[in-house]
Amino acid sequence: MPDTSAYWNPQRELRDPVEREAASLAQLQKQLARAYTLPFYKRHWDAHGFHPDQVRSFDDFTKRCPIITKKMLVADQAEHPPFGSYLGIDRSDIWHIHGSSGTSGTPTMYGVAKQDWDQAREIFAMTHWASGVRPNDIVHFAFPFGLFFGGWAMLYAAESVGATVLPMGAADTRRHIEMIYKMGCTVIEGTPSYLLHMAEVAQDLGYDTAASPLRVFLSGGEPGGSIPSTRQKLLDTWGLKTVCDAGTTSEMFPFVTNAECDQMNGTHVYNDEVWTEIVHPDDPANLVPEGEVGNIVYTHLWRISQPMIRFASNDRSFMTSEPCACGRTYPRMPRGLLGRADDMLVIRGANVFPSAIEHALRGVDGLGLEFRIRVSRRGNLDEIAVEAELSSDFLGSAEDRERVRRRAADELKTRCLIRIPVTLVESGSFERAVLKARRVIDERPEAVAR
Amino acid sequence: MPDTSAYWNPQRELRDPVEREAASLAQLQKQLARAYTLPFYKRHWDAHGFHPDQVRSFDDFTKRCPIITKKMLVADQAEHPPFGSYLGIDRSDIWHIHGSSGTSGTPTMYGVAKQDWDQAREIFAMTHWASGVRPNDIVHFAFPFGLFFGGWAMLYAAESVGATVLPMGAADTRRHIEMIYKMGCTVIEGTPSYLLHMAEVAQDLGYDTAASPLRVFLSGGEPGGSIPSTRQKLLDTWGLKTVCDAGTTSEMFPFVTNAECDQMNGTHVYNDEVWTEIVHPDDPANLVPEGEVGNIVYTHLWRISQPMIRFASNDRSFMTSEPCACGRTYPRMPRGLLGRADDMLVIRGANVFPSAIEHALRGVDGLGLEFRIRVSRRGNLDEIAVEAELSSDFLGSAEDRERVRRRAADELKTRCLIRIPVTLVESGSFERAVLKARRVIDERPEAVAR
Structure with a gap:
């Protein structure tokens, strides 16, 4: 029993x-x-x-x-x-x-x-x-x-x-x-x-x-x-x-x-x-x-x-x-x-979930708390890019920084199956949410019009 | 029954x-x-x-x-x-x-x-x-x-x-x-x-x-x-x-x-x-x-x-x-x-309660929602003055305005038993409180030091 x-x-x-x-x-x-x-x-x-x-x-x-x-x-x-x-x-x-x-x-x-x-x-x-x-x-x-x-x-x-x-x-x-x-x-x-x-x-x-x-x-x-x-x-x-x-x-x-x-x-x-x-x-x-x-x-x-x-x-x-x-x-x-199904981003035919990007980035040492996912259109092609904050105690050299960036890009490739360019920004660059974090910035014309 | x-x-x-x-x-x-x-x-x-x-x-x-x-x-x-x-x-x-x-x-x-x-x-x-x-x-x-x-x-x-x-x-x-x-x-x-x-x-x-x-x-x-x-x-x-x-x-x-x-x-x-x-x-x-x-x-x-x-x-x-x-x-x-007893202002020996001032002003036609009570010291004397908003729909002449001001001063005298100078200001001049309104501005040295 x-x-x-x-x-x-x-x-x-x-x-x-x-x-x-x-x-x-x-x-x-x-x-x-x-x-x-x-x-x-x-x-x-x-x-x-x-x-x-x-x-x-x-x-x-x-x-x-x-x-x-x-x-x-x-x-x-x-x-x-x-x-x-x-x-x-x-x-x-x-x-x-x-x-x-x-x-x-x-x-x-x-x-x-x-x-x-x-x-x-x-x-x-x-x-x-x-x-x-x-x-x-x-x-x-x-x-x-x-x-x-x-x-x-x-x-x-x-x-x-x-x-x-x-x-x-x-x-x-x-x-x-x-x-x-x-x-x-x-x-x-x-x-x-x-x-x-x-x-x-x-x-x-x-x-x-x-x-x-x-x-x-x-x-x-x-x-x-x-x-x-x-x-x-x-x-x-x-x-x-x-x-x-x-x-x-x-x-x-x-x-x-x-x-x-x-x-x-x-x-x-x-x-x-x-x-x-x-x-x-x-x-x-x-x-x-x-x-x-x-x-x-x-x-x-x-x-x-x-x-x-x-x-x-x-x-x-x-x-x-x-x-x-x-x-x-x-x-x-x-x-x-x-x-949510309607959170899903379709980028050049691939389904990309913001939660998968979060999972990928959380595993990278040297990264901080916040990130943003920017989706835009160039010609007829959708583009996706990630901006990720460095951790607040990151004190590495430019080389260390580049290592973190590459590591993040690799993790994203593994988790999301497409190449996603990564830019690093300083800790504290992005607003912190008290309730739900809004991390996707969708700049595609139809998204802006919505 | x-x-x-x-x-x-x-x-x-x-x-x-x-x-x-x-x-x-x-x-x-x-x-x-x-x-x-x-x-x-x-x-x-x-x-x-x-x-x-x-x-x-x-x-x-x-x-x-x-x-x-x-x-x-x-x-x-x-x-x-x-x-x-x-x-x-x-x-x-x-x-x-x-x-x-x-x-x-x-x-x-x-x-x-x-x-x-x-x-x-x-x-x-x-x-x-x-x-x-x-x-x-x-x-x-x-x-x-x-x-x-x-x-x-x-x-x-x-x-x-x-x-x-x-x-x-x-x-x-x-x-x-x-x-x-x-x-x-x-x-x-x-x-x-x-x-x-x-x-x-x-x-x-x-x-x-x-x-x-x-x-x-x-x-x-x-x-x-x-x-x-x-x-x-x-x-x-x-x-x-x-x-x-x-x-x-x-x-x-x-x-x-x-x-x-x-x-x-x-x-x-x-x-x-x-x-x-x-x-x-x-x-x-x-x-x-x-x-x-x-x-x-x-x-x-x-x-x-x-x-x-x-x-x-x-x-x-x-x-x-x-x-x-x-x-x-x-x-x-x-x-x-x-x-509250500790809200009481002692002005030239008279006890003045902010609630009595509120009561006096609310009865004056032409006045708006908010007011401030300013307490200061000139030499050894405490001074009190009231700044009161006009109502948002007040459209009167300068004479009407003066009539409102005098009416407010009279009401204050009746309720508070001392003369309190009144200045009128435009509607919306003062901040609105979501919780308790703080209407007393005490500029006396000991109040500022508190």
């Missing part, structure tokens, strides 16, 4: 996968019947000749139920403001209102029922426990608390676990650092970019980051937590035992869809909460074979407010059913989320 | 005051015995020859129990970091860590137990209900969510009431305004300065603020909500039905100590939660007679983490036991908090 203290809900986490899937299918059928009463889904499904009765298996679901996209949700909210015709509850039953950052126009609005929030809090508590968070931990939040979902669900989850929370939110970086050391924070939640930036500032202030009180980093908002070289850098820089990545997307929030345990070998896909399919990029009615990369399609099995049924997220990943040493019986995404 | 739907907890709110006070005394005796086990109180009380057994009445308490000050707490935290020797619970039992803004040095740290937080949430829910907040309201938070206590306790209280919450926190003013109208927010919480600033921006953007969906403003952080002319301006500008002020101070947080009901005739002093005395400024062992202004001394009756016993807050007010039309049987502060 396993030591159940490793699990928040052993019955759920160690359940026989076949049994779990059968229960999830029964729940899916109920959820589809419910969603069909919402105007948004009724219209869309009727137009595609889909009816919930057609689903007798998950295979039926993939083959027959049409996907929905962010674009459709935005259009529906414009027509039926502010929550769209897929709200699913009385407006007065909304517990929390949140919204997207709306940087590219009107924010998308999220109305979440108390029941959903409680269920989301429970699954996030489960993932916190799996990452090693315990009641005697002090959990520092570097995610902001505002309109954006940010740190809210994780905060409530850490409260549920019984840990002490320090909800710093958006604060001055030096104040964050001061509090980590002064309070003896053992767990921190934020984006990997910001954690690395914070380390840089802390070191400048004279802190020994490798001897920090932090033990666990719960990473989100960017793929960095699952990029091996970035993870290693985080582990070493802050002297951590564990870096756990978690994947979700605003439309699925406050639910986490997949998250790592302290074994750090990929995220567990909590598919009894959010059913998760990996489909062909060009054909969402077909799954890719196990182990192949495809696009992720998410379905809330339980959510009553704004339930997402086959939401095409644009996230990419691959899945495996190989067991994890932790004993949890969920499938896994061994490399987490691989970056 | 009263209509009990007006009360969150009718049994508690309508209780016979004599009975309530007897119960509070019994609780105080328990609380004192408990506090005496904490090193901070043991040391302080032993040094003053005070022992909990000496308290057989509230009169004994006032006469014998020594006060504590912010300075003492800061010194104790420096000696026993980070929470002081008055924490009162195991560190691992802290649920939330918060801190003061620490603008003048090291932040004071607050460690609050779950039990205390739940009790604070309950009393804040009671005050929300008394202000007219109901489950079908949408409550917009313009208080920030971070290290500072800010909006946290009110957020949790609004959740308890069952209202929909929109936790905007620190956000762009235009985004706040957009959300008020788009979501149809009916309740808003923030500082009065910020609400007035928000109205100015909204009007510039073309919004009809008097026809806003807002009905209730829960005011905090500044005395403005209790200043009659500021309250009237808030009511008119945003087309509100109710502006309710609430008073507390970081050391007493997350507990509210006094708050208004929708009758808007002063704050109810919730003295079965926080025992509240009004004492002579020079002698905290003596209460002032009912109706006289004095300094407020607070005592947590129930709090187990960092309990404050006779905390001298520097807030000033006066109390009455005259009944309120709402039926609640708590004593009242008819004018709320009158500004």
Whole structure:
């Protein structure tokens, strides 16, 4: 019998996968019947000749139920403001209102029922426990608390676990650092970019980051937590035992869809909460074979407010059913989320992911924290180039510098399979992101016009 | 029998005051015995020859129990970091860590137990209900969510009431305004300065603020909500039905100590939660007679983490036991908090409160939102002068302008009892505060050196 203290809900986490899937299918059928009463889904499904009765298996679901996209949700909210015709509850039953950052126009609005929030809090508590968070931990939040979902669900989850929370939110970086050391924070939640930036500032202030009180980093908002070289850098820089990545997307929030345990070998896909399919990029009615990369399609099995049924997220990943040493019986995404499909750059026919460039650069000694990827067009040809900061303590000669540059170019060639010119710049040249880092500068005419 | 739907907890709110006070005394005796086990109180009380057994009445308490000050707490935290020797619970039992803004040095740290937080949430829910907040309201938070206590306790209280919450926190003013109208927010919480600033921006953007969906403003952080002319301006500008002020101070947080009901005739002093005395400024062992202004001394009756016993807050007010039309049987502060004792300016022997200047200026037609109070020294004499913005739609002649200036000077003379020269400046000359407005510019040598 396993030591159940490793699990928040052993019955759920160690359940026989076949049994779990059968229960999830029964729940899916109920959820589809419910969603069909919402105007948004009724219209869309009727137009595609889909009816919930057609689903007798998950295979039926993939083959027959049409996907929905962010674009459709935005259009529906414009027509039926502010929550769209897929709200699913009385407006007065909304517990929390949140919204997207709306940087590219009107924010998308999220109305979440108390029941959903409680269920989301429970699954996030489960993932916190799996990452090693315990009641005697002090959990520092570097995610902001505002309109954006940010740190809210994780905060409530850490409260549920019984840990002490320090909800710093958006604060001055030096104040964050001061509090980590002064309070003896053992767990921190934020984006990997910001954690690395914070380390840089802390070191400048004279802190020994490798001897920090932090033990666990719960990473989100960017793929960095699952990029091996970035993870290693985080582990070493802050002297951590564990870096756990978690994947979700605003439309699925406050639910986490997949998250790592302290074994750090990929995220567990909590598919009894959010059913998760990996489909062909060009054909969402077909799954890719196990182990192949495809696009992720998410379905809330339980959510009553704004339930997402086959939401095409644009996230990419691959899945495996190989067991994890932790004993949890969920499938896994061994490399987490691989970056969003729409982050992919197509350069002279090759697919280049910014996350692959990050991975390549993090492995090069002498390089610093930040870099930029510049994409431009010369005639009819797309060009890509990387500008990378030297590390702040780099004191080498011009020859050493050239060696670093060549090493970076070689790593990029190995990881990305195309030649990418590298320029080195001084440490501190690029802005540090408090939230998600924006590292791609796309100067191609169609990108600038967007 | 009263209509009990007006009360969150009718049994508690309508209780016979004599009975309530007897119960509070019994609780105080328990609380004192408990506090005496904490090193901070043991040391302080032993040094003053005070022992909990000496308290057989509230009169004994006032006469014998020594006060504590912010300075003492800061010194104790420096000696026993980070929470002081008055924490009162195991560190691992802290649920939330918060801190003061620490603008003048090291932040004071607050460690609050779950039990205390739940009790604070309950009393804040009671005050929300008394202000007219109901489950079908949408409550917009313009208080920030971070290290500072800010909006946290009110957020949790609004959740308890069952209202929909929109936790905007620190956000762009235009985004706040957009959300008020788009979501149809009916309740808003923030500082009065910020609400007035928000109205100015909204009007510039073309919004009809008097026809806003807002009905209730829960005011905090500044005395403005209790200043009659500021309250009237808030009511008119945003087309509100109710502006309710609430008073507390970081050391007493997350507990509210006094708050208004929708009758808007002063704050109810919730003295079965926080025992509240009004004492002579020079002698905290003596209460002032009912109706006289004095300094407020607070005592947590129930709090187990960092309990404050006779905390001298520097807030000033006066109390009455005259009944309120709402039926609640708590004593009242008819004018709320009158500004902090240490905000008081002594000008040529006269005591001048910035809140009195605010009240005088708000009543003058033609004046705008912001003003500054400049205090300087000429020779051995302190000088005070006011610079006030004209309203943004002021289009009068030079003569009209002079009329406004004279009217302002007259109002100041009436309210403050000394002559204060007034200069008018254009609308928008002064910075708008997102949190507490800082309107006093003290140029006297000792103030600059501080």
